[in-house]
Amino acid sequence: MGYQRGAKMAVRNVSCCLFFLIMCVFVYGQDIFVEAENFSVAGKGWKRAEGPVARSASGLAVLQGSSGAFDSTASDTVKIPEKGKWKIWVRYSQVPSVRGQFRIAVISGGKEIADKEFDLNPTRTRAADSRLGMDYVWDFLEADLPAGEITLKVYKTGSRAVHPYSRCLDCFLLTTNQKLVPDHTHYGPQIYLRVTIGDGHEKPFYIHIFADYYRSPWYANYSLTPDGLDAGVRPTAGRRFFNNGEKTDWISIAKLMYFDTGENLLLSPRYTYQEIAPRLKAKFEFATEPDEKKIFKTIERDAEPGGIHIIIPPDYASPEGAGKLSSDIEIAEATGKLADSMKWPSIGKKPSLFPxxxxxxxxxxxxxxxxxxxxxxxxxxxxxxxxxxxxxxxxxxxxxxxxxxxxxxxxxxxxxxxxxxxxxxxxxxxxxxxxxxxxxxxxPGGQPLSHIANCSACAEKFRQWVKQLNKTPADLMVNNWNEVRPVDETRRDTDPALYYFSEKFRTRAxxxxxxxxxxxxxxxxxxxxxxxxxxxxxxxxxxxxxxxxxxxxxxxxxxxxxxxxxxxxxxxxxxxxxxxxxxxxxxxxxxxxxxxxxxxxxxxxxxxxxxxxxxxxxxxxxxxxxxxxxxxxxxxxx
Ligand SMILES: [Zn+2]
The missing domain is CATH 3.20.20 (TIM Barrel)
Structure with missing residues (x-):
């Protein structure tokens, strides 16, 4: 319903507070993660930005260089543990139709030793986040780096002022692992899940998760197995499936989080994507760290059929937010308790003539x-x-x-x-x-004139309809039936009668x-x-x-x-x-x-x-x- 379709979606009003300390630099194995919004800025052309532009960014903040002084730069110093061939990944905003170029230079001992210009070409024709029309994408430059301190420095290139969603840098990931697929969710706030499977399942299964996000991109599919959480409707090949009585290790599920809105997860046990298992008996433990003491919520279910909803709020890491992580049955029972205890009106009867x-x-x-x-x-x-x-x-x-x-x-x-x-x-x-x-x-709307004026089927129906109305070509201010044709808005003033009937024909069609x-x-x-x-x-x-x-x-x-x-x-x-x-x-x-x-x-x-x-x-x-x-x-x- 609604003139604006997008507004139809139920939108939860959530606060976007983060209750965790986000550190500037994380070191994970040999990999080094740096938040771009923590860079030091020279001049007035780069700034920290939050809000919609950063809603898909790590830590919900970015380094924005869309406008302001063009010669402004931003930089940060990173300590490289050992000399070698490094890949320097950068995650930046991309509006497919706008280029927000920037150059990254790697400086060692006062000298530029590597550089690359980014956002020269769009990698997608349409943004996955259709509401904002932008996404964050990863790209990299390669450099032989010495051990010790290097500086990453960002310069603006291309157009001086660009769309505010362009030329925004989210984070950097430096790695010597040439095969690494960069994923910023390893470095932000974490959420872990441990699953203990009950008895009575007839054969091994995985848990499919449909994540509903309350905003564009609206949803995503994941597959949970004892080996971890995979993106997609089915697990990565070779994953083990859940068995009766099995207890998993702590599984990071941060990659399915939207930290601005939270999400509504629909879980279902499956043998294959097409084949849904009839029952799900399991205990789900949620924790902020892979640690018994950090469990903030436990959900135990014996669901038959096996479909259940779990709602994770964006502020789950705060005590108040942890209380909001809940499942469908908890919400249904809380509402039901209210309804059961209410004194309902006894007058009147159920509508029968008026459904x-x-x-x-x-x-x-x-x-x-x-x-x-x-x-x-x-x-x-x-x-x-x-x-x-x-x-x-x-x-x-x-x-x-x-x-x-x-x-x-x-x-x-x-x-x-x-x-x-x-x-x-x-x-x-x-x-x-x-x-x-x-x-x-x-x-539905009427047939658009842009279609009608260029469609032979519509033109034929239009002529028949005008005849049924007992109109003549003269009534439509033209000379003969050949000239009785539907027209679009551009002919409104030159052919007012044809235009009038063309508009009416939109509804007639x-x-x-x-x-x-x-x-x-x-x-x-x-x-x-x-x-x-x-x-x-x-x-x-x-x-x-x-x-x-x-x-x-x-x-x-x-x-x-x-x-x-x-x-x-x-x-x-x-x-x-x-x-x-x-x-x-x-x-x-x-x-x-x-x-x-x-x-x-x-x-x-x-x-x-x-x-x-x-x-x-x-x-x-x-x-x-x-x-x-x-x-x-x-x-x-x-
Ligand atoms: Zn048509």
Whole structure:
């Protein structure tokens, strides 16, 4: 839901405090690790930076040289234990479209003995951190270094001032190991895990971890075995698997940490990536050091099915943060205890004419089969509220087209998927009567003019549609049917009539595409449900249907569709008055053919239960007949 899709993700408001002392230089075997933000700066062109730019940096800080004096330098002295061929790795920011060059010089005895310029070419075309549009990447220079002190000195090269996310240095790693793959997570704050496996597992398994990060890059996969933590959906070849009764050594799991947001881990026991084991009985001990005395949290689970969530806060190393490291069952039971002890209202009854759903994840239908104890506890808690989730359900749409064109629906695929939908539903044993609505898609827009003006299928449909409207070429201010063609914004002033109808056609193309789906669904199910996509309330946000190309009147007044769905996301127009006005527009468009209205209630922007109640009453008064309330919970679900 929401005009801004990214904002849909539940974002935890977390403090980014670090409670550990980060030392300037770590020596690890022969390897030397140096934080760039601790370099001494000459002039006013380099500075320590924190915040978003450093959210993926070690120690959450970087040396930023994006602007300021161009002749400014930064340097640090490093003691080299022995003479040899060294690789000097540097981790720096990379915005794929911007070059933030810098030069690193290695100085010994007052003389430059090696140097290299960095960030001359991007190594990726798109940043993995799509929100910021930047990542940190590693590159190196090689040098024959003498034993004793050397100086690493950084100069700016290339453009004088660059994007603030460019020319930022995170850290250096000096090594004589030519094969080393640099990893800064070995040198920052640490977190260790020790796993003791219980009995009753039928064969050896590994633990797959899906890490949900609350921000871009949004997730990553890891595989845990007694031999360690590997990135990826399956362990590195040759790893041993867990056996009954086995206790691991301390395993560093720092590489899966985001130190700014923390993470929500979904663990599942697996024989292979495709084959999930039915049960997970294990004890997880978390420690800040590989030491019995440093254990700050122990989680013991006997989960069947074996899917469980563990939430690690960014400040786990502080006493307060350690208390926040928790698992789904702890959270579910704490909430459940509150719900059990509450005196619930006994007046009224569960809605039957007005299906009212709560949208949340209760452990069913997710990525992995979830611990039944958690699911049952959450459903018991939910049952107090009177939602219809257990009695009613909804189905999905068939949003398949060719060439991104609403005028080219993929009928074959639609029919195949509809058939599968019906078969799967029938196997579940539920009654078709329990289906309250069919949601075709979330927030589609009209077909963009940039497409329509250049698509022969759209042009043909456009001409047919104009004829159906009983218009002539003269009505569209052109000479003949050949000139009746959709146009884009550039022709707004020269061909106003063509432009007007082209804009309207954006919705018409969408509406016809929806209708094709609705009719195929009707044939497949043998019955009809209220069917619509959910539309963004962009119409009120910009006070114009055509910002998003969705004109409710154009959609509904010709008949065919039987429902219309909206939401109260609101963005800059998030008063209840303006979101209600959007529903009023929908209701007006539905008056002629009496289409049913559905509505998503969204808990965000600091809205309280009281806000949502008043909004719901307001929309019910405007003929909304089905509600789904998005409260984005429970909190362990991410
Ligand atoms: Zn097209």
């Amino acid at each position: 009212f759903f709560a949208s949340g994840y209760f452990g069913e239908g997710g990525l992995v089969p979830h611990d039944r104890k958690v699911v049952q506890r959450e459903l018991k808690t939910l049952s107090y509220f009177g939602f219809c989730n257990r009695e009613k359900t909804h189905t999905g749409g068939l949003w398949f087209m060719k060439n991104d064109c609403y005028c080219q629906p993929d009928i074959e695929k639609m029919k195949t998927v509809a058939k599968t939908q019906v078969e799967t539903f029938r196997e579940s044993g539920a009654s078709f009567d329990s289906i309250a609505y069919c949601m075709l898609m979330d927030e 969408l509406g016809d595409f929806m209708l094709v789906q609705k009719n195929i669904l009707k044939d497949a199910w043998g019955t009809e449900f209220p069917t619509s996509p959910n539309f963004s309330d962009g119409a009120t946000y910009v006070a114009n249907f055509y910002a998003q190309g969705v004109d409710y009147f154009e959609l509904l007044e010709q008949g065919g569709m039987n429902a219309l769905w909206g939401e109260n996301w609101g963005n800059g127009a998030l008063t209840r008055e303006s979101t209600t006005y959007n529903v009023e527009l929908m209701r007006s468009a539905a008056i002629k053919n009496n289409q049913l209205l559905g509505h998503y209630l969204l808990v965000y922007a600091g809205r309280l239960a009281w806000d949502i109640k008043t909004i719901a009453v307001s929309q019910a008064a405007r003929d909304v007949k089905i509600f789904t309330s998005f409260y984005y919970g429970p909190s362990w679900a991410g």
